[in-house]
Amino acid sequence: MSEVTVVGLGPMGSKMAATFLDAGHEVAVWNRTASKAEPLLSRGARRAASAADGELLVVSQISYQAMYDSLGDERLDGKVVVNLSSDTPERLREAARRVAGRGGTLITGGVMVPPPGIGRPGAYTFYSGPKDVLDRHAATLAALGEITYVGADQGLAMMYYQAQLLMFWSSLTSLMHAQALLGTSGVGPLEFLPYARTLFAQLGGDGPMGYAKILSEEIAAGRHPGGENSLHMQAVGMGHVVEALTDAGLETTVPAALKALFDRADAEGRGQEGIGTVIESIRKP
Numbered sequence: 001m002s003e004v005t006v007v008g009l010g011p012m013g014s015k016m017a018a019t020f021l022d023a024g025h026e027v028a029v030w031n032r033t034a035s036k037a038e039p040l041l042s043r044g045a046r047r048a049a050s051a052a053d054g055e056l057l058v059v060s061q062i063s064y065q066a067m068y069d070s071l072g073d074e075r076l077d078g079k080v081v082v083n084l085s086s087d088t089p090e091r092l093r094e095a096a097r098r099v100a101g102r103g104g105t106l107i108t109g110g111v112m113v114p115p116p117g118i119g120r121p122g123a124y125t126f127y128s129g130p131k132d133v134l135d136r137h138a139a140t141l142a143a144l145g146e147i148t149y150v151g152a153d154q155g156l157a158m159m160y161y162q163a164q165l166l167m168f169w170s171s172l173t174s175l176m177h178a179q180a181l182l183g184t185s186g187v188g189p190l191e192f193l194p195y196a197r198t199l200f201a202q203l204g205g206d207g208p209m210g211y212a213k214i215l216s217e218e219i220a221a222g223r224h225p226g227g228e229n230s231l232h233m234q235a236v237g238m239g240h241v242v243e244a245l246t247d248a249g250l251e252t253t254v255p256a257a258l259k260a261l262f263d264r265a266d267a268e269g270r271g272q273e274g275i276g277t278v279i280e281s282i283r284k285p
């Protein structure tokens with residue numbers, strides 16, 4: 001089994017290090033706050049002498065600046081840095097150049113599960129960077145979950161990750177608005193849950209409510225037919241939702257922003273198209 005150094009021992013990095021240990025790898029660990037390494041040392045990990053101590057460095061920190069802070073001015077000759085931290089795609093591309101400037105290679109990634117999911121069935125991580133380098137370490141990284149390679153551009157893994165999180169956070173925020181609204185009439189969150197689950201499942205399915213697929217196909221084709229459910233009708237309906245939330249004494253930042261976006265697409269003259277026409281307004285702020 002190979003050796004891997006885990007840099008950053010927050011909830012994610014700690015679980016990654018434990019998962020590598022469970023898979024039988026030799027694990028070195030480094031964290032800015034050194035005491036967080038203790039539980040892993042007692043499980044057989046080695047304390048790395050520095051953040052650059054090792055040939056395969058798996059980084060999980062709050063941002064890419066943390067990696068720079070951790071590495072200081074250490075050389076990275078021949079080393080592979082797999083950074084699974086969040087940041088912007090542009091900063092990941094810049095990091096690839098900076099790592100290369102010190103003699104190393106950067107693979108970027110976005111882990112699509114929280115700590116308890118790491119190494120479990122269903123776990124996957126978007127990776128980007130040079131495929132041959134990723135392939136050399138695939139057997140080790142596979143301990144964390146499925147490897148989903150999305151391309152050579154180091155910014156791409158983060159774009160996929162952020163695309164998923166954007167949908168995750170905005171749909172969950174809508175769920176909370178929905179629950180808060182129903183709660184004002186005494187409907188409990190668990191009473192509403194079956195309907196929320198039905199909607200989430202239908203959106204990802206193939207039926208008439210399968211809008212993930214319907215919209216993807218329409219956007220790919222560049223056509224947004226709205227014959228039976230026009231954007232204008234939905235903009236008016238969204239306005240009613242915002243009024244209902246206001247009447248119920250709730251805050252409306254996100255719903256009001258949705259209404260503003262729908263209204264703009266409508267005002268731009270595309271009210272008789274379908275909801276997919278909103279992407280044209282998103283593309284031209």
Ligand SMILES: NC(=O)c1ccc[n+]([C@@H]2O[C@H](COP(=O)([O-])OP(=O)(O)OC[C@H]3O[C@@H](n4cnc5c(N)ncnc54)[C@H](OP(=O)(O)O)[C@@H]3O)[C@@H](O)[C@H]2O)c1
Pocket residue numbers: 007008009010011012013031032033034036060061062063065066067069070084085086087111112113114115
């Ligand atoms: N938690 C999740 O569910 C989840 C899921 C997918 C992806 N992610 C991503 O995974 C990454 C890690 O997340 P996390 O939840 O483990 O915790 P986090 O709070 O994002 O990061 C904590 C880690 O960052 C280190 N750190 C922060 N600033 C630093 C600096 N200037 N120099 C050196 N180290 C620094 C901390 O060191 P100290 O211990 O010394 O403070 C700690 O090791 C994040 O980018 C996050 O977006 C998280």
